[in-house]
Amino acid sequence: xxxxxxxxxxxxxxxxxxxxxxxxxxxxxxxxxxxxxxxxxxxxxxxxxxxxxxxxxxxxxxxxxxxxxxxxxxxxxxxxxxxxxxxxxxxxxxxxxxxxxxxxxxxxxxxxxxxxxxxxxxxxxxxxxxxxxxxxxxxxxxxxxxxxxxxxxxxxxxxxxxxxxxxxxxxxxxxxxxxxxxxxxxxxxxxxxxxxxxxxxxxxxxxxxxxxxxxxxxxxxxxxxxxxxxxxxxxxxxxxxxxxxxxxxxxxxxxxxxxxxxxxxxxxxxxxxxxxxxxxxxxxxxxxxxxxxxxxxxxxxxxxxxxxxxxxxxxxxxxxxxxxxxxxx
Amino acid sequence: xxxxxxxxxxxxxxxxxxxxxxxxxxxxxxxxxxxxxxxxxxxxxxxxxxxxxxxxxxxxxxxxxxxxxxxxxxxxxxxxxxxxxxxxxxxxxxxxxxxxxxxxxxxxxxxxxxxxxxxxxxxxxxxxxxxxxxxxxxxxxxxxxxxxxxxxxxxxxxxxxxxxxxxxxxxxxxxxxxxxxxxxxxxxxxxxxxxxxxxxxxxxxxxxxxxxxxxxxxxxxxxxxxxxxxxxxxxxxxxxxxxxxxxxxxxxxxxxxxxxxxxxxxxxxxxxxxxxxxxxxxxxxxxxxxxxxxxxxxxxxxxxxxxxxxxxxxxxxxxxxxxx
Numbered sequence: 001x002x003x004x005x006x007x008x009x010x011x012x013x014x015x016x017x018x019x020x021x022x023x024x025x026x027x028x029x030x031x032x033x034x035x036x037x038x039x040x041x042x043x044x045x046x047x048x049x050x051x052x053x054x055x056x057x058x059x060x061x062x063x064x065x066x067x068x069x070x071x072x073x074x075x076x077x078x079x080x081x082x083x084x085x086x087x088x089x090x091x092x093x094x095x096x097x098x099x100x101x102x103x104x105x106x107x108x109x110x111x112x113x114x115x116x117x118x119x120x121x122x123x124x125x126x127x128x129x130x131x132x133x134x135x136x137x138x139x140x141x142x143x144x145x146x147x148x149x150x151x152x153x154x155x156x157x158x159x160x161x162x163x164x165x166x167x168x169x170x171x172x173x174x175x176x177x178x179x180x181x182x183x184x185x186x187x188x189x190x191x192x193x194x195x196x197x198x199x200x201x202x203x204x205x206x207x208x209x210x211x212x213x214x215x216x217x218x219x220x221x222x223x224x225x226x227x228x229x230x231x232x233x234x235x236x237x238x239x240x241x242x243x244x245x246x247x248x249x250x251x252x253x254x255x256x257x258x259x260x261x262x263x264x265x266x267x268x269x270x271x272x273x274x275x276x277x278x279x280x281x282x283x284x285x286x287x288x289x290x291x292x293x294x295x296x297x298x299x300x301x302x303x304x305x306x307x308x309x310x311x312x313x314x315x316x317x318x319x320x321x322x323x324x325x326x327x328x329x
Numbered sequence: 330x331x332x333x334x335x336x337x338x339x340x341x342x343x344x345x346x347x348x349x350x351x352x353x354x355x356x357x358x359x360x361x362x363x364x365x366x367x368x369x370x371x372x373x374x375x376x377x378x379x380x381x382x383x384x385x386x387x388x389x390x391x392x393x394x395x396x397x398x399x400x401x402x403x404x405x406x407x408x409x410x411x412x413x414x415x416x417x418x419x420x421x422x423x424x425x426x427x428x429x430x431x432x433x434x435x436x437x438x439x440x441x442x443x444x445x446x447x448x449x450x451x452x453x454x455x456x457x458x459x460x461x462x463x464x465x466x467x468x469x470x471x472x473x474x475x476x477x478x479x480x481x482x483x484x485x486x487x488x489x490x491x492x493x494x495x496x497x498x499x500x501x502x503x504x505x506x507x508x509x510x511x512x513x514x515x516x517x518x519x520x521x522x523x524x525x526x527x528x529x530x531x532x533x534x535x536x537x538x539x540x541x542x543x544x545x546x547x548x549x550x551x552x553x554x555x556x557x558x559x560x561x562x563x564x565x566x567x568x569x570x571x572x573x574x575x576x577x578x579x580x581x582x583x584x585x586x587x588x589x590x591x592x593x594x595x596x597x598x599x600x601x602x603x604x605x606x607x608x609x610x611x612x613x614x615x616x617x618x619x620x621x622x623x624x625x626x627x628x629x630x631x632x633x634x635x636x637x638x639x640x641x642x643x644x645x646x647x648x649x650x651x652x653x
Binding site: 064066095096097098099100101105107108109110114115117118119122124125126127128129130131132133134135136137155156159160162163166167318319320321322 | 352354379380382384385387389390392393394395396397398399400401402403405420421424425428429430431432433434435436437469470472494521568569
């Protein structure tokens with residue numbers, strides 16, 4: 001266990017930097033939304049960065065990741081290029097998906113990121129299938145599957161967890177519990193003691209943690225990633241957090257009191273990480289340099305994405321079978 | 330040449346592709362016991378339970394696992410037991426499998442074969458009898474195939490498994506025991522090609538799946554009665570469909586009837602009829618017509634089921650009407 005006196009500074013500075021990059025990427029995307037450059041809906045993960053950095057950041061490059069509509073952080077932490085991501089959010093050439101997917105379908109197969117998903121919970125069975133394929137291939141990769149608390153009320157959650165358990169598949173399920181299923185409090189419409197208990201009912205080892213404490217997330221993720229890799233069985237991480245923005249970039253989230261959000265900002269994982277590193281004696285110059293570097297990176301990302309050309313309309317007819325077959329040539 | 334059933338031809342096709350490609354595997358309920366219709370008989374003993382995977386009754390997971398595994402270097406063959414049950418996996422097929430290649434900008438392919446037994450069979454009633462091919466032809470990204478003979482089930486299933494795009498592969502339950510010659514070394518089936526099941530000059534009938542055999546019998550009756558010399562095209566692949574072959578035939582005969590077991594309203598016959606009307610208006614000697622099921626749930630009692638089936642009388646009457 002890391003404590004404040006003998007914190008591995010390099011390791012946690014790297015996590016801190018990754019959280020800052022995720023926050024900056026999404027703030028840049030929100031600025032893009034305000035300027036009309038981001039075209040469709042985006043779902044920020046501001047306030048949830050410790051889970052993305054602590055889990056996805058500890059996967060191997062050849063491990064597989066399945067994400068959600070709120071997936072920018074997971075994607076970046078898995079190693080995707082932020083400029084390609086911003087181009088995708090702006091619908092431009094050079095986006096990860098060539099402008100065909102946008103935020104909700106962002107994917108980077110070159111780093112094992114097999115897609116965000118526009119359908120809540122749909123990625124759970126796909127992740128299970130990727131793990132089943134790994135079992136058939138017989139190698140030591142694992143799959144990490146992120147989803148929210150809202151997804152635990154969907155059928156594929158039950159079907160996927162049962163399947164992963166009965167077939168002994170190497171999947172780490174990560175439930176990012178931000179308290180809201182879209183714009184409704186999950187607790188108002190969810191029976192029983194919660195996500196970890198549901199996982200435990202399948203015999204899957206489950207752990208509930210404070211998802212805003214990077215030291216706790218990093219420790220739990222490291223343990224579970226190693227356990228899944230060695231034991232070739234699923235594990236379940238329930239990480240409690242809070243979504244500091246609305247459901248989408250355009251949602252003012254008036255369904256919750258301002259005081260609740262103000263209170264939640266006191267628990268901001270980046271501020272907590274900074275306090276931890278300050279207490280461990282990291283010089284403020286280090287943070288200043290890190291802040292400047294991240295800001296410069298995302299400024300460049302924004303400018304490059306804004307300058308990128310639109311996709312050629314003819315591209316819209318590619319990557320699908322016989323799109324124009326019914327028409328006369 | 331070997332004489333085998335439609336069911337055995339499917340099993341042979343799967344076994345041959347599994348022999349040739351270690352990444353091919355099958356998953357579905359009760360496959361280890363040969364599948365609900367025996368179309369997987371003997372395969373678990375031969376390939377083991379790791380590659381012939383008996384699954385829980387979890388259609389969304391069966392399909393979704395197929396999608397994830399197809400994007401992770403394998404070629405899964407998913408069994409849905411009855412086409413009707415595939416509706417429990419609609420998101421996984423339509424939103425996920427069909428979209429992934431396009432939506433991710435060509436970063437991945439989804440080489441997934443989804444076997445869905447269709448059709449009216451032994452009073453199976455409203456939830457075990459449907460022919461839902463038109464639903465899938467409407468979805469960009471899906472290939473839709475419907476074999477009508479043992480030889481085609483053999484060649485077409487091999488082609489489906491080798492396809493890099495997801496294939497909805499609809500086998501007709503009435504055809505499982507049908508026997509026929511399956512060539513040992515047939516030319517590979519080319520997806521999107523129709524078959525000329527019977528040559529003729531007066532009328533083109535386009536059909537597919539089990540209805541092919543009803544149509545061939547009707548064509549023989551018409552020939553014997555001197556009513557018409559009918560060309561019968563077995564469409565085999567509904568998407569992408571063999572438009573060139575259909576147009577060539579109708580241009581020659583000047584008459585087109587489309588016959589299928591599925592509901593006529595919004596059926597795939599409508600797509601063919603519209604295309605022919607648009608392209609061959611000046612060549613037509615009679616209006617294009619469709620024949621199929623009324624827009625009704627399928628009844629259980631034989632008297633109710635027969636109301637929905639095409640049957641020889643309705644086919645004969647449709648042919649007479651086309652020629653009058």
